[in-house]
Amino acid sequence: MEEEILRKAEVLVEARPYIQRYQGSYFVVKLGGSIFRLPEARNSILSDIAFLHLVGIRCLVITGGGPFITEELQKSGWKPSFVDGLRVTDEKTLQVVRKVLGQVRDELCWYLRDKLLVPAAAIEPEERLLIARKIHYQKGAEVIDLGFVGQMEKVEANTLKVKAATSVVVLAPLAYGQDGALYNINGDSVAAAVAESLEAEKLVFLTNVLGVMRNPENPETLISILTVKQAETLIQQEVISGGMVPKVKAAVSSIRRGVKKVHIINGSLPHSLLLEIFTDQGVGTEIISDNGGNP
Numbered sequence: 001m002e003e004e005i006l007r008k009a010e011v012l013v014e015a016r017p018y019i020q021r022y023q024g025s026y027f028v029v030k031l032g033g034s035i036f037r038l039p040e041a042r043n044s045i046l047s048d049i050a051f052l053h054l055v056g057i058r059c060l061v062i063t064g065g066g067p068f069i070t071e072e073l074q075k076s077g078w079k080p081s082f083v084d085g086l087r088v089t090d091e092k093t094l095q096v097v098r099k100v101l102g103q104v105r106d107e108l109c110w111y112l113r114d115k116l117l118v119p120a121a122a123i124e125p126e127e128r129l130l131i132a133r134k135i136h137y138q139k140g141a142e143v144i145d146l147g148f149v150g151q152m153e154k155v156e157a158n159t160l161k162v163k164a165a166t167s168v169v170v171l172a173p174l175a176y177g178q179d180g181a182l183y184n185i186n187g188d189s190v191a192a193a194v195a196e197s198l199e200a201e202k203l204v205f206l207t208n209v210l211g212v213m214r215n216p217e218n219p220e221t222l223i224s225i226l227t228v229k230q231a232e233t234l235i236q237q238e239v240i241s242g243g244m245v246p247k248v249k250a251a252v253s254s255i256r257r258g259v260k261k262v263h264i265i266n267g268s269l270p271h272s273l274l275l276e277i278f279t280d281q282g283v284g285t286e287i288i289s290d291n292g293g294n295p
Contacts, residue, residue, distance in 0.1 A: 014278065014280065015274075015279070018278045022277070024058070025201035026057075026059075026164065026198040026200040027058070027060070028200050029049060029059060029061050029204045030062045031062070031063055033187075035268070036064070036065065043111065044270050045267050045273060046116060049112070049118075050112060054118065058165060062194065063108060063173070065100050069096060069100045069101075076096070084139065085246065087149070087184065088149070089184045090147045093148075094147070094182065098174060101172035101174060109122045118168060120170055123163075125182060127159075129156040130154075130155060130156075130171065130174075130193075130194075132177050132183040132185055133178070134149070134179070134183065135150055135151050148184055149183060149184055149185070151185060152189055153178075155196075160194070160197075173186065175190075189246075191250070192253060201260045202260065202261050202262070205251075206265060207247070207266065208267065210283075211265055212248065227287075227288055229290050231251065232252060235249070244264075255287065263282075263285065
């Protein structure tokens with residue numbers, strides 16, 4: 001019993017300098033849609049986010065929901081279509097995307113407010129805090145119309161800062177364009193754009209894998225720290241491949257635009273967010289600038 005008590009005390013002592021360092025800073029957290037299939041993992045992550053808020057860290061959460069969108073479409077007899085990982089989004093698909101992502105966002109806010117007693121602010125696309133533009137996707141010589149699929153153009157950072165000063169801010173990856181149309185946007189891209197606009201201390205991608213691994217089948221090949229140049233080299237060598245590529249590319253872009261560090265961690269590991277941020281060793285992959293993360 002005494003050893004257990006001492007171990008808990010040591011954890012708190014280890015966390016203290018990190019808490020002091022990060023008070024008042026901005027953390028942007030992207031929750032992968034696969035996390036929502038595991039209620040215990042989701043609740044653990046939200047508990048971690050509540051803790052961050054209570055120690056003075058300003059948190060903004062970008063929701064995912066891809067698996068649920070696909071399921072909802074299939075229930076209605078629609079066959080989802082993707083081009084290089086981007087969901088082709090016609091008007092009917094857009095309605096489903098908005099419905100599902102809105103439900104996920106509101107459920108997260110409800111859990112934070114009612115279960116964890118932490119203020120949470122759900123951002124509606126109509127608030128125009130995110131502005132998008134339509135993607136004209138080119139594959140080889142062919143230009144493919146993806147429908148209502150957009151990319152980030154602008155983030156109203158000042159308004160987000162005001163909201164994040166008192167609440168956990170929760171956004172779905174949807175945004176209107178200057179043309180008045182609503183667009184479905186890749187969640188990783190939204191998280192990166194928000195983090196860049198705030199010059200966030202940390203951008204965190206919570207996924208269903210440990211992080212960047214040299215061999216995805218072998219957890220022992222996890223790479224704990226990567227510089228931007230090392231990350232780009234691993235992409236070129238196809239060591240980083242598949243769904244990890246857009247996350248690492250977003251990480252590299254964000255660091256070059258002012259984000260201090262990016263973390264890719266396994267959201268199904270209990271309290272992985274706190275372990276990554278408040279312990280010396282961490283549990284996932286940390287991507288830093290080529291000068292070691294120093295300004």
